[in-house]
Amino acid sequence: MARHLVTGAAGFIGSALVDRLLAAGEEVVGVDNFSTGQRRFLEAARTSGRFSFFERDLMDPAALGGLLSPEVATVFHLAANADVRFGVDHPRRDLEQNTLVTAHVLEAMRQSGAPRIAFSSTGSVYGEAPVFPTPETCPFPIQTSLYGASKLAAEGLIEAYAESFGVRATIFRFVSIVGERYRHGHVLDFVAQLQRDPGRLRVLGNGQQRKSYLYLGDCLEAILLALAAPAPGKVEVYNLGTDETVTVDDSIAVICDELGVNPERAYSGGDRGWVGDSPMILLDCARIRALGWRPRLSIREGLRATVRYLLQNRWLLEDART
Amino acid sequence: MARHLVTGAAGFIGSALVDRLLAAGEEVVGVDNFSTGQRRFLEAARTSGRFSFFERDLMDPAALGGLLSPEVATVFHLAANADVRFGVDHPRRDLEQNTLVTAHVLEAMRQSGAPRIAFSSTGSVYGEAPVFPTPETCPFPIQTSLYGASKLAAEGLIEAYAESFGVRATIFRFVSIVGERYRHGHVLDFVAQLQRDPGRLRVLGNGQQRKSYLYLGDCLEAILLALAAPAPGKVEVYNLGTDETVTVDDSIAVICDELGVNPERAYSGGDRGWVGDSPMILLDCARIRALGWRPRLSIREGLRATVRYLLQNRWLLEDART
Numbered sequence: 050m051a052r053h054l055v056t057g058a059a060g061f062i063g064s065a066l067v068d069r070l071l072a073a074g075e076e077v078v079g080v081d082n083f084s085t086g087q088r089r090f091l092e093a094a095r096t097s098g099r100f101s102f103f104e105r106d107l108m109d110p111a112a113l114g115g116l117l118s119p120e121v122a123t124v125f126h127l128a129a130n131a132d133v134r135f136g137v138d139h140p141r142r143d144l145e146q147n148t149l150v151t152a153h154v155l156e157a158m159r160q161s162g163a164p165r166i167a168f169s170s171t172g173s174v175y176g177e178a179p180v181f182p183t184p185e186t187c188p189f190p191i192q193t194s195l196y197g198a199s200k201l202a203a204e205g206l207i208e209a210y211a212e213s214f215g216v217r218a219t220i221f222r223f224v225s226i227v228g229e230r231y232r233h234g235h236v237l238d239f240v241a242q243l244q245r246d247p248g249r250l251r252v253l254g255n256g257q258q259r260k261s262y263l264y265l266g267d268c269l270e271a272i273l274l275a276l277a278a279p280a281p282g283k284v285e286v287y288n289l290g291t292d293e294t295v296t297v298d299d300s301i302a303v304i305c306d307e308l309g310v311n312p313e314r315a316y317s318g319g320d321r322g323w324v325g326d327s328p329m330i331l332l333d334c335a336r337i338r339a340l341g342w343r344p345r346l347s348i349r350e351g352l353r354a355t356v357r358y359l360l361q362n363r364w365l366l367e368d369a370r371t
Numbered sequence: 372m373a374r375h376l377v378t379g380a381a382g383f384i385g386s387a388l389v390d391r392l393l394a395a396g397e398e399v400v401g402v403d404n405f406s407t408g409q410r411r412f413l414e415a416a417r418t419s420g421r422f423s424f425f426e427r428d429l430m431d432p433a434a435l436g437g438l439l440s441p442e443v444a445t446v447f448h449l450a451a452n453a454d455v456r457f458g459v460d461h462p463r464r465d466l467e468q469n470t471l472v473t474a475h476v477l478e479a480m481r482q483s484g485a486p487r488i489a490f491s492s493t494g495s496v497y498g499e500a501p502v503f504p505t506p507e508t509c510p511f512p513i514q515t516s517l518y519g520a521s522k523l524a525a526e527g528l529i530e531a532y533a534e535s536f537g538v539r540a541t542i543f544r545f546v547s548i549v550g551e552r553y554r555h556g557h558v559l560d561f562v563a564q565l566q567r568d569p570g571r572l573r574v575l576g577n578g579q580q581r582k583s584y585l586y587l588g589d590c591l592e593a594i595l596l597a598l599a600a601p602a603p604g605k606v607e608v609y610n611l612g613t614d615e616t617v618t619v620d621d622s623i624a625v626i627c628d629e630l631g632v633n634p635e636r637a638y639s640g641g642d643r644g645w646v647g648d649s650p651m652i653l654l655d656c657a658r659i660r661a662l663g664w665r666p667r668l669s670i671r672e673g674l675r676a677t678v679r680y681l682l683q684n685r686w687l688l689e690d691a692r693t
Contacts, residue, residue: 136531137536140477140532140535140536141478144474148470148524152466155462156462156463185511186511187511188509189507189508189509189511191530191608192526192527192531192534193530194534194535195528195531195532195535197531198524198530201524202470202524202527202528204514205519205520205521205524206520206524208498208514208515208520209458209514209516209517209519209520212515213459213462213517213646213647214459284513324534
């Protein structure tokens with residue numbers, strides 16, 4: 050049994066990781082400030098004697114005081130502002146929640162001797178990639194969103210700490226994750242809209258944005274597999290995604306089929322849904338696949354699982370911003 | 372005549388840029404907090420009626436209040452902690468001085484409508500590059516220093532602001548710059564050491580680190596040429612360096628020749644001088660050369676000019692940390 054710390058423990062991916070680690074017999078220290086995390090997501094974890102939880106705001110550099118030590122095997126740093134679309138409304142939010150918070154986590158690790166970090170980065174760091182599928186070693190990217198820039202900055206900090214202070218690091222660049230406890234993004238937007246008015250759907254862009262998605266359970270398996278693999282260097286970087294894409298229109302078709310509706314679609318037009326949106330996302334995942342991993346659910350299966358979860362947990366639809 | 376704002380206006384490169392812009396008939400607003408900048412470097416500029424100066428600390432987000440407007444043609448953002456070697460002693464300094472300060476400059480530009488930024492980045496963002504000479508589009512790098520990471524983060528922020536808010540951006544990735552007003556780095560270290568004891572020289576590493584350097588005057592010409600060129604995109608990135616390298620031992624030979632000394636050399640050993648030092652730096656500068664630029668001084672000529680300047684300005688040697 051090893052002890053781990055999970056930041057963003059009450060979040061979409063964080064809470065699922067907590068449950069998975071506890072199910073594997075591990076000891077878990079969870080940290081969250083509930084800015085976007087949900088107390089309900091920790092209900093199962095709280096029944097475990099191997100779970101402890103601390104409500105802390107990581108914008109306080111001392112937030113992890115007393116929680117880290119050389120005995121904490123892995124710091125899963127998942128706390129983040131995960132919203133790409135609304136970055137331009139709050140230019141400082143990504144910088145604070147994704148870059149500065151990561152700096153605080155790293156500094157707490159350095160001071161306490163915690164040896165290893167696993168970090169949830171994003172395929173958004175590739176900006177508008179010049180090559181598809183996009184490998185981890187693609188040409189030096191130009192950032193196109195405050196979100197991507199803030200995660201790139203966090204990656205760089207992690208790598209510099211790995212080189213300077215001996216922290217071991219595994220960085221995961223996710224495509225959009227779907228699945229249970231899904232809290233933001235187009236599936237939530239569309240389901241919330243169609244619950245209010247099944248006859249009409251507003252769509253950002255022209256519906257032809259083509260993207261890859263990954264099911265939550267497959268994402269967690271990839272993370273745990275990568276961390277269990279031999280790590281020859283100080284820093285390992287893995288793309289996590291599926292080898293397929295769907296268009297926004299494909300996604301709408303799946304969602305409408307699950308809901309049994311056939312709405313009129315109103316497109317805002319253009320090949321980007323919002324400033325910083327990428328018309329195409331497809332990551333080359335050969336590196337994680339070389340460890341034996343492959344996703345169990347297709348994109349369409351993942352989308353269906355997400356819609357079903359939302360329909361069974363309608364409280365998640367209530368605060369959807371669409 | 373256009374008006375420009377220069378941050379780090381009292382610094383090594385900043386003050387030389389101020390002088391150059393004034394000589395070209397431009398109006399210049401200088402900002403510096405004198406943390407590393409030198410009042411003496413502004414003595415010439417202060418005699419110009421087209422120069423105004425404001426002592427401000429850019430860690431204050433409101434520092435540029437009242438100084439920016441759509442009429443400020445270019446913000447030359449040169450304020451930085453430019454010290455790579457001592458980053459590990461102050462893990463937060465690069466983050467603050469290079470990343471957060473850039474965020475503050477960008478936000479002030481957004482709020483005021485200032486249209487364009489020119490940014491002094493660094494070849495250190497390539498970490499230990501897998502290809503030499505290293506082009507701007509080299510494979511996605513892994514950071515190896517807090518300094519490089521902080522500049523990469525600033526680049527990403529600038530690019531995201533360009534995409535999100537229409538700020539135009541030109542990013543320059545410098546090799547080490549040498550020349551008049553040189554304030555830190557191995558030439559200062561070596562000259563200061565040899566002034567104290569001409570018989571002995573301590574050298575970090577094995578003397579075989581192989582790097583490119585660029586003369587200050589050539590650097591400034593490249594910057595001004597790039598800004599005058601048509602800029603097809605929102606963001607332009609240029610490497611600035613020479614097409615040659617010298618080893619640390621080569622550099623020592625030039626310095627000793629200028630000083631007329633022949634010291635015993637004591638090497639600390641290893642192929643890196645300090646944590647995050649790169650054993651090899653050589654940038655592919657085809658992109659800036661395509662605009663017609665080429666350096667006028669060779670590396671050795673630039674080193675000689677630097678040594679001569681230091682000998683004529685011995686006060687710069689007094690606070691050298693070696």
